[in-house]
Amino acid sequence: MTILLIEDNPADVEMIRELLSDHKGSSFDIVCADRLSAVKPFFAESGIDIILLDLGLPDSQGLDTLRWVREHAGDVPIVVLTMLDNEETGLNALKGGAQDYLVKGQMNGPLIVRSLRYAIERGRIEKELKKQRDSLEELVSEKETLLREIHHRVKNNLQLISGLLDMTRMSSKDESTNGILTDIMLKIQTMAQIHTKLYESKRFGKISLSAQIRDQIDGLSNIYSGKGHDIRCEVNSPEIFLPVDQAIPCALAMNEVLSNAYKHAFKGRKKGTIRISAVQENGRICIMIRDDGIGLPAHFDISRTNSLGIQLIRTLVQHQLKGSFTVKSQKGTETRMEFPAFTTGV
Numbered sequence: 579m580t581i582l583l584i585e586d587n588p589a590d591v592e593m594i595r596e597l598l599s600d601h602k603g604s605s606f607d608i609v610c611a612d613r614l615s616a617v618k619p620f621f622a623e624s625g626i627d628i629i630l631l632d633l634g635l636p637d638s639q640g641l642d643t644l645r646w647v648r649e650h651a652g653d654v655p656i657v658v659l660t661m662l663d664n665e666e667t668g669l670n671a672l673k674g675g676a677q678d679y680l681v682k683g684q685m686n687g688p689l690i691v692r693s694l695r696y697a698i699e700r701g702r703i704e705k706e707l708k709k710q711r712d713s714l715e716e717l718v719s720e721k722e723t724l725l726r727e728i729h730h731r732v733k734n735n736l737q738l739i740s741g742l743l744d745m746t747r748m749s750s751k752d753e754s755t756n757g758i759l760t761d762i763m764l765k766i767q768t769m770a771q772i773h774t775k776l777y778e779s780k781r782f783g784k785i786s787l788s789a790q791i792r793d794q795i796d797g798l799s800n801i802y803s804g805k806g807h808d809i810r811c812e813v814n815s816p817e818i819f820l821p822v823d824q825a826i827p828c829a830l831a832m833n834e835v836l837s838n839a840y841k842h843a844f845k846g847r848k849k850g851t852i853r854i855s856a857v858q859e860n861g862r863i864c865i866m867i868r869d870d871g872i873g874l875p876a877h878f879d880i881s882r883t884n885s886l887g888i889q890l891i892r893t894l895v896q897h898q899l900k901g902s903f904t905v906k907s908q909k910g911t912e913t914r915m916e917f918p919a920f921t922t923g924v
Contacts, residue, residue, distance in 0.1 A: 579606050579694065582620050584647070585632040585659065586612040590682065594630065597687040613637045614646055621650055628694055628701075631676075632659045633667065640667070641674055648675040655701030657693050677701050729776040736770035760801060761837065767797050768833045772826050785825035787856055787863075788815040794833055795854075802840045808849045809840060815856035818863065821920050827898040828865070828917075831891050835867045835913045838887055843871025843911060862901075864916045874907035891915075 581598075585591050591610055598606045609626075611617045613636050620626055629651060633643045647656060658671040658679040668679030677697035680690065740763050747759040771793045775785050795811045802809070820828060836852065844850035852869045880888060888905075891913075895903045901917025 579698075580625055580627045581606055581608045581630055581694070582617070582626045582628070582654075583608055583610045583630045584612075584614075584617060584635065585610065585630070586635050587632070590632070590659075594685070594690065597685060597690055614643065617647070618650065621652075626651075626654050628698055629654055629656045630659060630680075630694075631656055633671070641670060644671050644674050644676060653701065653705050655697040657697045677704075726777050729773040733770050733773035733777060736766050736773065740766045740770060757841075764797065764801065764833055764837055765830060768794060768829045769826060771797070772822070772829060775825075776822065784819040784821065787818040787820055787825075787828070787865075788813060790820075790825065790829055791815065791832065791854055791856070794829065794836060798833075798836055798840050809844065810849075810851045812851065812853045814854070816858070818856055818858050820863075824899060824917070824920055827894040828915075831894040831899075831903075831915060832865065832867065834887050834891050834894075835915075839867070839869045839871065839911070843869040845872060847871070858919055861919055862916055863919045864914065866912065866914050868910060868912040870910040873909070874905070874911055878907065880905050 583591060583594060585594070595608055598608065609620060611620065615637055629647060631644065631647055633640055635643055638646060644656065644658060655677040656675070658668055658676045660668040660671075660679055660681050661683075665679075665681055668676075668681065671679050677700045678693045680693055743759050743763040743766070747756050747763065750756055750759065771790065772785060775790065775793075791813050795813070799809070799811075832854075836854075839852050843852075850869060850871050852867065854868075855866045857864050891903060895901050895915050895917065899915075899917035901915060903913065903915045905911065905913050
């Protein structure tokens, strides 16, 4: 075993030589340097198995010494030498990259040998763990790149389908057909927006609820703004992130509610306001969508309605989000959706 002993005190150097020479069953080749400026040639030769390092040298002091040696020594394990009254420095050295430390005045041959062997084994394990960690990080990066590419392609395909539907809608003169095509197109656009967010997001696998709401409002405004309505939307939501499994059904349910508000809430009126609020409390997410429109028809019963829109919202909220929703009419219409907040572990 070749040891690089970086120590400027000749008495300590001699003591360490004697302690190691008295230890039977092990052979040590000790090379010495008394300052950092004399160390570089030993690193260049790449024949050092371990470093014994005194932190107090003529040209460097304290943990700065360790940082310099750690930077230039590569993966070579380091055992730091400390004084009796400065053991805390040894503990800090472990945090700074040393594999072990020894206290001067308490050293003997067996203790030094155990420390050297421990430091070499710990250095080997740390090197292997770093190699495995780097490999895992590379695999994760490749996976994220692949998933982003998938989301990008899905988004492009959905936008293509939406564009084809929009072309068909614009060429059709039948109002009923236009309405059906518009509803389908908005649902596809909503799903495309989710995949766009996943492709662009730095928080991969998480969707910002407030950003998604604003994107949906922009899409709806573009569709319905040409019909003579001046509909203002107000969004009040803190930064809430949803996993993909929640983001898509949540966005589709909101799309249905907001579309109905744009289409039906302000009949006979030119102006109106839709307010959307979202909060996350006690492990649940609550989304409130309220308009100041004409309200629901008299005797409307959500539990008995045959409306496909209500059935879709019920399926999305109750079955996919495992939540609940209510609709009430009082100076407009208010829809409340509530569901458990799943953890976003990606």
